[in-house]
Amino acid sequence: xxxxxxxxxxxxxxxxxxxxxxxxxxxxxxxxxxxxxxxxxxxxxxxxxxxxxxxxxxxxxxxxxxxxxxxxxxxxxxxxxxxxxxxxxxxxxxxxxxxxxxxxxxxxxxxxxxxxxxxxxxxxxxxxxxxxxxxxxxxxx
Amino acid sequence: xxxxxxxxxxxxxxxxxxxxxxxxxxxxxxxxxxxxxxxxxxxxxxxxxxxxxxxxxxxxxxxxxxxxxxxxxxxxxxxxxxxxxxxxxxxxxxxxxxxxxxxxxxxxxxxxxxxxxxxxxxxxxxxxxxxxxxxxxxxxxxxxxxxxxxxxxxxxxxxxxxxxxxxxxxxxxxxxxxxxxxxxxxxxxxxxxxxxxxxxxxxxxxxxxxxxxxxxxxxxxxxxxxxxxxxxxxxxxxxxxxxxxxxxxxxxxxxxxxxxxxxxxxxxxxxxxxxxxxxxxxxxxxxxxxxxxxxxxxxxxxxxxxxxxxxxxxxxxxxxxxxxxxxxxxxxxxxxxxxxxxxxxxxxxxxxxxxxxxxxxxxxxxxxxxxxxxxxxxxxxxxxxxxxxxxxxxxxxxxxxxxxxxxxxxxxxxxxxxxxxxxxxxxxxxxxxxxxxxxxxxxxxxxxxxxxxxxxxxxxxxxxxxxxxxxxxxxx
Numbered sequence: 377x378x379x380x381x382x383x384x385x386x387x388x389x390x391x392x393x394x395x396x397x398x399x400x401x402x403x404x405x406x407x408x409x410x411x412x413x414x415x416x417x418x419x420x421x422x423x424x425x426x427x428x429x430x431x432x433x434x435x436x437x438x439x440x441x442x443x444x445x446x447x448x449x450x451x452x453x454x455x456x457x458x459x460x461x462x463x464x465x466x467x468x469x470x471x472x473x474x475x476x477x478x479x480x481x482x483x484x485x486x487x488x489x490x491x492x493x494x495x496x497x498x499x500x501x502x503x504x505x506x507x508x509x510x511x512x513x514x515x516x517x
Numbered sequence: 518x519x520x521x522x523x524x525x526x527x528x529x530x531x532x533x534x535x536x537x538x539x540x541x542x543x544x545x546x547x548x549x550x551x552x553x554x555x556x557x558x559x560x561x562x563x564x565x566x567x568x569x570x571x572x573x574x575x576x577x578x579x580x581x582x583x584x585x586x587x588x589x590x591x592x593x594x595x596x597x598x599x600x601x602x603x604x605x606x607x608x609x610x611x612x613x614x615x616x617x618x619x620x621x622x623x624x625x626x627x628x629x630x631x632x633x634x635x636x637x638x639x640x641x642x643x644x645x646x647x648x649x650x651x652x653x654x655x656x657x658x659x660x661x662x663x664x665x666x667x668x669x670x671x672x673x674x675x676x677x678x679x680x681x682x683x684x685x686x687x688x689x690x691x692x693x694x695x696x697x698x699x700x701x702x703x704x705x706x707x708x709x710x711x712x713x714x715x716x717x718x719x720x721x722x723x724x725x726x727x728x729x730x731x732x733x734x735x736x737x738x739x740x741x742x743x744x745x746x747x748x749x750x751x752x753x754x755x756x757x758x759x760x761x762x763x764x765x766x767x768x769x770x771x772x773x774x775x776x777x778x779x780x781x782x783x784x785x786x787x788x789x790x791x792x793x794x795x796x797x798x799x800x801x802x803x804x805x806x807x808x809x810x811x812x813x814x815x816x817x818x819x820x821x822x823x824x825x826x827x828x829x830x831x832x833x834x835x836x837x838x839x840x841x842x843x844x845x846x847x848x849x850x851x852x853x854x855x856x857x858x859x860x861x862x863x864x865x866x867x868x869x870x871x872x873x874x875x876x877x878x879x880x881x882x883x884x885x886x887x888x889x890x891x892x893x894x895x896x897x898x899x900x901x902x903x904x905x906x907x908x909x910x911x912x913x914x915x916x917x918x919x920x921x922x923x924x925x926x927x928x929x930x931x932x933x934x935x936x937x938x939x940x941x942x943x944x945x946x947x948x949x950x951x952x953x954x955x956x957x958x959x960x961x962x963x964x965x966x967x968x969x970x971x972x973x974x975x976x977x978x979x980x981x982x983x984x985x986x987x988x989x990x991x992x993x
Binding site: 402403404405406412413414415416417 | 696699701744745746748755792793794795801802803806808842843844845846849850851852853892893897
């Protein structure tokens, strides 16, 4: 059951990834040499830079994915890697926008913006509802 | 999956089956610091901060050796570059720092960087393209300077200018360049779409290795730690560390196929700068980059190179993390909060240790002044605030302690105690702290244990009168 739910969720998560994902860049918080130590990330969400928020900075401890889940996704190859990155990058923020020091360079390509996490949430809810319905015998093969 | 299995197997071996609190002898972890203030020209200021480094329990102190400042700006007639007593050299500041570090019980690590203009290659472009000291540093000249440096700090050299002071101390560790995968440190990285920096760096490393061992056979030569992230495209200003290491060690592609290598790289210790844009456990997104938990990507390459004699001497190479930091808030408004800063210190030491890293250099000891450049252009990663007050991170560095719940519900306890022997791991109860486990720290002061404990926990380690920071463990 859990496996079915996870697979369904992964499938839905994979769908919104556009072919030409934007590139974003993350540097260490408060970075003194942001031009050297930035990391380039693929992103489906265009110019938004949630990396500057507490949640995205600290995704291992506080983020949308637990360490184990992220590790699991990363081990699923490039698709898993892209999914892990996408989920971490689109976590709800709750803090004001990016700092210039933290989000160093952001591509000007447009992505799905706030629509992406909304799609994720709806998809996740649908997958869970489907799984629960199957367990209760409301849905048959 | 493979990496996780290896880590689990390693931890399992280290713990021993089913033992609570008992463990096989874990490998050591040297801790060190660096800071420009440790090579300050003012001896009083330098010694004040050397004492703070000792209070942080740093066993190593990385001292930057700016070749272009020690050597004359113009090569004078009759200059003997390999002679540590040549009067054109300016060793006073470095001599003072080495003497001070050794007198306070720390081991210096001398890190050479920045060539003088006369030791750079021909056809130099403008400084805007290649910063001073980065354009094809000539391996033969570097070798001569490294020989002078190693001879001066061989433990046998008496400075003829100041013979009354006795021989200068012996230095064991020498690092050759820094972040040579970045164009701010070495140029050119590419030529005509071909990666050339690793080959040039190999010549530099080999020249320095031979010279240092000639002057001091017991010295250890450390590869310059690479920056963690690169641009996976030809012509970029940052070479991904995995690409750089493969090319340096004459191995091709992900399968690491050995290539012809007439002059294999010589070094004693591998190194990397695993600076992380996120939390310590979170790895780099690109498999070509190497952040805090990704050290295995490099040690795998080195092992293969040793086995195929592309890294000499062909024996086990210890691996060090020679630059690690996060900026804190305060003082930097864009840094991470002090509590998290301290947890990142302890956690990163554990993450590196469990990957086999045997030394970590924290960068810096003291916050830099934001000055006119401002916080984004300066480093506020100190274990101390600029004025000398300790941050919580200092406690995490002096007595690192980490607790985390494993897959089967057991709690893994790891740390580096103030001294070898027994310590107490305590659990927070309603009415204070109660003992939970009594692990034993090895002669290298490392302890590792696992215990059965349910629910959410707040744990800390205690030895004598000293306590670690507390660590929260989530419920199962």
